[in-house]
Amino acid sequence: QKEVEQDPGPLSVPEGAIVSLNCTYSNSAFQYFMWYRQYSRKGPELLMYTYSSGNKEDGRFTAQVDKSSKYISLFIRDSQPSDSATYLCAMSEGYSSASKIIFGSGTRLSIRP
Amino acid sequence: DGGITQSPKYLFRKEGQNVTLSCEQNLNHDAMYWYRQDPGQGLRLIYYSQIVNDFQKGDIAEGYSVSREKKESFPLTVTSAQKNPTAFYLCASSSHRESASGNTIYFGEGSWLTVV
Numbered sequence: 001q002k003e004v005e006q007d008p009g010p011l012s013v014p015e016g017a018i019v020s021l022n023c024t025y026s027n028s029a030f031q032y033f034m035w036y037r038q039y040s041r042k043g044p045e046l047l048m049y050t051y052s053s054g055n056k057e058d059g060r061f062t063a064q065v066d067k068s069s070k071y072i073s074l075f076i077r078d079s080q081p082s083d084s085a086t087y088l089c090a091m092s093e094g095y096s097s098a099s100k101i102i103f104g105s106g107t108r109l110s111i112r113p
Numbered sequence: 114d115g116g117i118t119q120s121p122k123y124l125f126r127k128e129g130q131n132v133t134l135s136c137e138q139n140l141n142h143d144a145m146y147w148y149r150q151d152p153g154q155g156l157r158l159i160y161y162s163q164i165v166n167d168f169q170k171g172d173i174a175e176g177y178s179v180s181r182e183k184k185e186s187f188p189l190t191v192t193s194a195q196k197n198p199t200a201f202y203l204c205a206s207s208s209h210r211e212s213a214s215g216n217t218i219y220f221g222e223g224s225w226l227t228v229v
Contacts, residue, residue: 008153034217043117043203043220044156088155101218105155 003027006089006104014112019076023089023104026070030091030102033065035074038086038106047087048074079111116140117221119204125229126191126198134189134224136204145187146205146218149173156203162187191226199228 006023013019021035031052036044048063050056050072056063062075072091076083089104117138126132138145147159158171162181176195181187187206191198202225207218 006155032217036220041201041223041225043119043222046217046219049217100158103156105153 001026004089004091004102004104007107008105010108010110012110012112013079015079015081017079017111019079019083019109019111021074021076021087021089021107021109023072023091024070025072025091025102027091027093027102028067028070029093030067030070031094032092033063033072034090034101035061035063036088036090036103038088040085044088081111081113084109084111117204117206117219119202119221119224121224122222123225123227125227127229129193131190131192132226134191134202134204134226136187136189136221137185138187138204138206138221139185140206140208140219141184142206142208142219143184144207144218145181146207147171147177147179147187147189148203148205150201150203150223159189159202198226201225 004025033050035048037047038044050063050065053065053067060077064073086106086108088106090101092101120135144163146161148156150156157173159177160171160179162168165184168179168181178190201223203223204221205218
């Protein structure tokens with residue numbers, strides 16, 4: 001079993017829809033959770049960062065962490081064609097850069113105009 | 114602007130050749146990383162370095178080598194021993210210092226390596 005599981009998609013939704021992207025994990029020691037967006041043939045860019053449980057909102061994006069269920073989500077409201085990309089979740093146990101960051105395999109998202 | 118620069122963007126390698134991918138960062142980050150990305154497999158860690166003149170193997174180090182002679186630079190050599198080198202290679206860096214984004218890492222734009 002992988003430490004981090006992420007549905008690869010592709011996920012296709014109409015413009016304006018609410019998108020829900022999810023990851024599950026097995027290591028209860030994970031405390032730091034990140035979402036990256038990666039456009040085709042580009043490097044991933046950091047979208048959201050959360051520590052421990054709870055919600056964090058940034059514009060149209062909301063990151064949610066449920067440590068009791070070992071489940072994290074990224075919600076995109078009013079989705080736009082420019083949101084079409086691969087979304088990677090990532091997580092780690094510790095704070096220092098020596099702590100290994102584990103990535104999900106990514107979900108491909110397509111927003112239809 | 115601060116960031117991570119990888120070069121070349123596209124590289125073709127003949128069988129039996131070694132090739133070196135460049136990675137430079139001006140973010141003053143202590144740690145640097147090399148990842149390999151294949152379709153459907155996500156990111157796999159090749160090597161990482163937390164400080165100058167020190168580096169550690171990641172999950173798939175065989176067939177690769179690195180050096181960290183300067184804080185800003187972390188080149189990756191793909192040797193002829195790497196049996197399946199065709200992939201997208203990503204360099205990344207992170208800071209030891211506390212920040213609002215914790216221990217997040219930042220990526221370069223990537224380098225595509227194709228064996229011909």
